[in-house]
Amino acid sequence: MKSDIEIAQSTELKPITEIAEKVGLTASDLELYGSYKAKLSFDKIRAVKDQKPGKLILVTAINPTPAGEGKSTVSIGLADALNKLGKKSMLALREPSLGPVMGIKGGAAGGGYAQVLPMEDINLHFTGDMHAITTANNALAALIDNHLQQGNELGIDQRRIIWKRTVDLNDRALRRVVIGLGSPVNGIPREDGFDITVASEIMAVLCLATDLKNLKERLADIVIGYRYDRTPVYVRDLKVEGALALILKDAIKPNLVQTIYGTPALVHGGPFANIAHGCNSVLATETALHLADYTVTEAGFGADLGAEKFLDIKTPNLSAAPDAVVIVATLRALKMHGGLTKDELNKENADAVKAGFANLKRHVENIRKYQLPVVVAINEFASDTKAEITLLEELCDELHVPVAPANVWAEGAAGGLVLAETVLAAIENNPADYQRLYSDDDSLEDKIAKIVTEIYRGDSAVFTSKAQTQLKQFARLGWDKLPVCMAKTQYSFSDDQRLLGAPKGFEITIRELVPKTGAGFIVALTGDVMTMPGLPKHPAALSMDVTDEGNVLGLF
Structure with missing residues (x-):
């Protein structure tokens, strides 16, 4: 065939x-x-x-x-x-x-x-959708660093910036980087990192937005980091949601x-x-x-x-x-x-x-x-x-x-x-009678517990000390009313990809919570899920080519 x-x-x-x-x-x-x-x-x-x-x-x-x-x-x-x-x-x-x-x-x-x-x-x-999302994501990153360079009027703690840059490729070398090196004109040195574009919150925002107005509102609600007093900084504080929406208008x-x-x-x-x-x-x-x-x-x-x-x-x-x-x-x-x-x-x-x-x-x-x-x-x-x-x-x-x-x-x-x-x-x-698993009014801890016990069939969710602190912080900020987006291996019901079949008697460890307030959900990170994948030993790219006439080869 x-x-x-x-x-x-x-x-x-x-x-x-x-x-x-x-x-x-x-x-x-x-x-x-x-x-x-x-x-x-x-x-x-x-x-x-x-x-x-x-x-x-x-x-x-x-x-x-x-x-x-x-x-x-x-x-x-x-x-x-x-x-x-x-x-x-x-x-x-x-x-x-x-x-x-x-x-x-x-x-x-x-x-x-x-x-x-x-x-x-x-x-x-x-x-060009992926490129537009990548550009909007990285424009926001550049605007954040420019705000730091130009006096940091918002008092952003550069150690607590959670917004990363993106590229639509698997590139493990970019997971953790240091930027702003060289001289004062090159910016404020700080640790940063890259996610793959499809892990960007802007991708999630674009996919949940109902029109341009809603897109702009969701972009404005994105949390990019925290001030020295630990209060969140939103895109709307930087006043750049309009520019980001412009990049995404098509x-x-x-x-x-x-x-x-x-x-x-x-x-x-x-x-x-x-x-x-x-x-x-x-x-x-x-x-x-x-x-x-x-x-x-x-x-x-x-x-x-x-x-x-x-x-x-x-x-x-x-x-x-x-x-x-x-x-x-x-x-x-x-x-x-x-x-x-x-x-x-x-x-x-x-x-x-x-x-x-x-x-x-x-x-x-x-x-x-x-x-x-x-x-x-x-x-x-x-x-x-x-x-x-x-x-x-x-x-x-x-x-x-x-x-x-x-x-x-x-x-x-x-x-x-x-x-x-x-x-x-x-x-x-058999007419459908859709029932959601949890209510928005459930606490984040209860929402996660329902997913773990009802869908994964684990015994319980275990929260690291960092995640426990975040649960309290997010509740104070009103983010606990948002749905939960679990970041977990796709290969297993558990957070261990080696546990195949229908495992029982396991716990799911929530190591960190990440606010995606523009998208409208909280990400719960489990296991060793990476937001920037790496390439395998023999990537599919090795079989790809283009002929002199411009015909594509090797795309499966």
């Missing part, structure tokens, strides 16, 4: 204006970026708000292997299949980050015959592209799910809801991270909660959770599938706590055997959860028809 990029490059793209017509958009509603990409105008975004929202389908997954389990691929294939069944559907997906694209995963626009196109553009610079508009089968897709925003909330923008999801009868969206990594954050952080900002949740499972991931090593995952092993099913079972139970119907999608691989698939189907039947194949990588829309019919039946026969 052809590689992902060969399939993408052999597909004849339709003009984006033709794709837009499928959901009632005209050329005047678009801001074109060439023939096959466009941003939606604010006039159209505002105009559709009064339309009744359609059905929302959230795609999540079990705890993944390092290569991922194909949530984007299944999301795309499901939307294509819904369209093939005659349903007016759209996609709302995250934008890839160059860090993972050039790191361990390679391309991140789906795969096989379930891709969003043009995949080369989407995986690389696209419409990046906030959702991007319209297409799938191989011509399904309209809004690809916009991409906060990391193990650091931030891991969902595409509210504007993209909300707009798709009002344009289509069925919107398929995804949440990053396993359901304990992406889906929990979608349901507890993003959903309260939407006009509609999910009508169904699809949990993507692969036999290779089940076997990994069943105790097999990476080299053994392509071999048939029923015992490992049965043991690893405990991980999937826990995710299903967790989604049901939100009073939402669940469907399991088996993302099929060539190494899967009929006996293993049958076993997984039997285990799902015992759990009374609908299960369907998702052979969309190899077969495209046709390979997702059974899944689409199963999801439609789940929506029809």
Whole structure:
């Protein structure tokens, strides 16, 4: 079979204006970026708000292997299949980050015959959103350091500045740096560091903002550090929220592209799910809801991270909660959770599938706590055997959860028809009654405890002395009413990536709390989660190239 990029490059793209017509958009509603990409105008975004929202389908997954389990691929294939069944559907997906694209995963626009196109553009610079977010983030960093250089009127304690610089690459050497060296004209020397762009609070702000006015308000609410008297300093104190919003005025508009089968897709925003909330923008999801009868969206990594954050952080900002949740499972991931090593995952092993099913079972139970119907999608691989698939189907039947194949990588829309019919039946026969896990009025400590005990199934959350001090400080500042965004490994329910399956009897250690008051949540750092990833020994970038004619090679 052809590689992902060969399939993408052999597909004849339709003009984006033709794709837009499928959901009632005209050329005047678009801001074109060439023939096959466009941003939606604010006039159209505002105009559709009064339309009744359609059905929302959230795609999540079990705890993944390092290569991922194909949530984007299944999301795309499901939307294509819904369209093939005659349903007016759209996609709302995250934008890839160059860090993972050039790191361990390679391309991140789906795969096989379930891709969003043009995949080369989407995986690389696209419409410039990532660059705008990086620029806005670093403009704020420069303005902070300039304020120190020009007399520090606000009394900012340079030792307690929490705002970091960003770059949209995996670069471990930048995690901790010292700036301002050389001479007085080079600034005030201080310790600093870099995050990857998708971990920036500005990324989270852009993805939760509802319009330009709300974007500016959220930017103004960002905490950048503390004064010598320990009081917080906000962006509004620096009076630069307008300049930052100006940089982001186009990046906030959702991007319209297409799938191989011509399904309209809004690809916009991409906060990391193990650091931030891991969902595409509210504007993209909300707009798709009002344009289509069925919107398929995804949440990053396993359901304990992406889906929990979608349901507890993003959903309260939407006009509609999910009508169904699809949990993507692969036999290779089940076997990994069943105790097999990476080299053994392509071999048939029923015992490992049965043991690893405990991980999937826990995710299903967790989604049901939100009073939402669940469907399991088996993302099929060539190494899967009929006996293993049958076993997984039997285990799902015992759990009374609908299960369907998702052979969309190899077969495209046709390979997702059974899944689409199963999801439609789940929506029809089991209406959702969304219930949030916690209330805004719960204390931060109680919110974290509920996530740890109810979703991760740990015994308790343990707070370091630093985190305990922050709990008291944040309560005094009124930040305790904000939701919690857990920063945790994606590979395990625990904060130890080696504890696979469905571990019990563990504690989650909260080592530090980070205020993201512009985004509107508090990040709880656990384990050794890094906000600036490193490259693997053999990064995907080693296989990438461009021909003399400008054709892209090696993007998966």
